[in-house]
Amino acid sequence: MLSIVENDLGTPASRAASRVTLTIDGVPVTVPEGTSVMRAAALAGTQIPKLCATEMLDAFGSCRLCLVEIEGRKGYPASCTTPVAAGMAVRTQTPKLAGLRRNVMELYISDHPLDCLTCPTNGHCELQDMAGSVGLRDVRYGYDGANHRAAQKDESNPYFTFDPSKCVVCSRCVRACDEVQGTFALTIQGRGFDSKVSASQDESFIGSECVSCGACVQACPTATLTEKSLIDLGQPQRSVVTTCAYCGVGCSFRAEMKGEELVRMVPNQDGQANHGHSCVKGRFALGYATHRDRITTPMIRKRIADPWQPVSWETAIAHVASEFKRLQATYGRHSVGGITSSRCTNEETYLVQKLVRAAFGTNNVDTCARVCHSPTGYGLKQTLGESAGTQDFDSVEHADVVLVIGANPTDGHPVFASRLKQRLREGAKLIVIDPRRIDLVRTPHVEAQHHLKLRPGTNVAVLNALAHVIATEGLVDEAFVAARCEGPAFAKWRAFVGESRNSPEALEAETGVRAEEVRAAARLYATGGNAAIYYGLGVTEHSQGSTAVMGIANLAMATGNIGRVGVGVNPLRGQNNVQGSCDMGSFPHEFPGYRHVSDVAVRESFERAWGVPLHDEPGLRIPNMFEAALDGSFKGLYIEGEDIAQSDPNTQHVTAALTAMECVVVQDLFLNETAKFAHVFLPGSSFLEKDGTFTNAERRISRVRRVMAPKARYADWEATQLIAQAMGYPMNYAHPSQIMDEIAALTPTFTGVSYEKLDRLGSIQWPCNEAHPDGTPTMHIDAFVRGKGRFMLTQYVPTTERVNAKYPLLLTTGRILSQYNVGAQTRRTPNNMWHNEDVLELHPHDADERGIADGDWVGVESRAGDTVLRARISDRMQPGVVYTTFHFPESGANVVTTENSDWATNCPEYKVTAVQATRVSQPSEWQKRHEAFTHEQLSLLRGARQTAPR
């Protein structure tokens, strides 16, 4: 069922610039060339009956309802497949057409259960609407003939049902799966009367290749594919546009509500990041927002072994302020700090860094981008002058070559992956650089031209080898480089990458990639037309993360693949607001807009606005905070929305640091892993409960809109404001829009941003200022932000994390489609049906050598620690490399990872840990301790819940 408020025009919009005038029922209509007659009529206010057509899909022409008459043409063409032509005269309503349409509808209705009054889509069913539209009054064939009304319902998917008795075999679901999602999981099985929609090889939906993106459910014109929430709750009454709180694609959704209850999330057709598509998380995995585990009462305790004591907000806030003042009086001003999450809004992260800098008087503030994309901020600032991706997502439609390195878009950024696959099916070439055979390497109708299956930790070597080929085979775009880049830096770089030690042949033994494959990939990237690079945490989470980012920017500059549509450097941000949290001054050395705290003019502008003197030295980064806590100089931490005890590397190091602090304040929806070490718990608000903005991977600022009241009384920004007030610092915002106004006033790249403009334009890609009043889809068009682009030297430095006899395997970690980050949200949804535990993927050879069978318990040991995971044997791994995810705390994936980090930013080296894997029969010692500790902490929480004020 489509959104309750969207008006479907039947076929996609034409992008042609030229316009055509025709008449429809005698009325002149002017539309872009290539528009269908159906859409032209709809734009003119005439709805032609339709069933198989929807503007989310290409025209199909199968239902025969949308027939029209066209002057001078024979027969009754389908208006969905007929493009407009100049001077065309179309009639949509004639007695002959009415008769034909009624005949068609009679056939449909003769094989349809007439249970409209009890049907979940009653009133929003297109079949029902069409029956009314064509004036169907009786069915001459009766209802007793052969029919599908007894067809069995498939309720296997946790989020939607498939009721074939209501199916009209319009193929919209099949086409949505093919064209929009690109999974090709559905098909029409059988012929004629026996035709039916089938998932994979006539399997249940849950057992099929379906990825539950929801495109088929949205496309279905009847109640055949229907959200279970819609069936359970009834139809929504209102629809509010908001932004998904999962990955960095930042999909726009319509939250369809019934009072204060969320009935369903429907991807917004007008959404500029997702254009009406979604994934299983954003579309369906919302149950966490109302999960019973949510804590809605503030709690305090003196020691982490004490029971939680439920208190009023006033008491909790006063306690936080009192403790932080005490700590600063005792241990010094810089003994406290704050951390935000990329799951927070821009306004929230801005406010926390303001609280820390202005009210605490220190720069000890950081954000979880520290552990994911901080190298992007550093690397792109050094080379291009701005810490952000260069394109919008639409740009991929103009790419001829796509290089994906260290990213797994089909799992991590599924909606963008669908766009990418569309372009690849159209013929764009694909280069994948990844240790694993990710799904994108070979997926329906898509196959990578080159998969450089490198050894973990050798990204920079491969990037240098690619650069060597470009520099030595005459593939440099000399004119671009001469006009746009710093000459001396380029000359130095050219000499460096041209050295024989950087040739593919010299590096082959180190990277494990055949030199000829590297050369072919480099030639394709440099000469294949518009070439775009997309990268993820497989680039940044290394000891040379920042070097690799600079290596990527070097490649783009050297080949002139930057500064226009279809090319560029595109970091795929892990979480929804990674870009935004970085923009908002969450790093300890930078004010909002990436300006260093030592910059006197910038600092003075904030001092004037905030009314206090500000510190001019960089503060502690997250891992530095841990070290300082362990040496006794860092004692208090305010953590909003982040779960460092699960997500950060070397868990035992992190928990030791948390234990060493005297006041840990966690503001979150749930008692997460970090909260188990906290002294104050402040209940957080979900994205459904607050106003704000998120900024996605394409620098797109989108509104988050409150659709229900905060379940714990305050939205997160209000809690931060209360702490500031209690600390004696005045913060008196009445609404997040006022926070954005302050951001705009103080940040040159945000000058033109306001809630009013966001409401008007839908979203804005920064920079948005006087020069770019409506935002900037493509950056660095005429010049780089820093003026001339700067080539940086990127010497390959092997990580110190090397395999040896004790630890002969390399562990790399990542994520999967159905779970998200630490899993706090998705683990509390039926998404667990697809992934209910983290597993260790290993190659059959490595498994065989160790006597490990699929499903066995495997001990994974590194120099940091050990844990036990279930084995999954997979030939998508290369021998010597194992893989796991970190979605479940009990897995202890980060017990194994080390505190090795990127040289420039301290982003952890999650992607390379030397380990040994051994078949075992019981959990690790850490897991046993974790289970006991969790049990103890939950019992301390249960006591508080029983006494919490209602």
Place this chain on the structure above:
Amino acid sequence: MNVERLVQMANDIGRYFAAEPDREEAVAGIAGHLKRFWEPRMRTAILAHLAAGGEGLDDLARAGVERLATL
């Protein structure tokens, strides 16, 4: 602060700048990076370690820390 860890971090920074053919530029780069990104107590700790002999610091990293002392 854990000095061993700071030494490792300083050496990592030094290894990046080692590609720079102009040693003076590399040393300035290391010192500038430490000044720009390390919190004062970290800088104080590495300088104290240097003053105590600087064990474990690579040659270039040591030069960078020495330069830091002058900034």
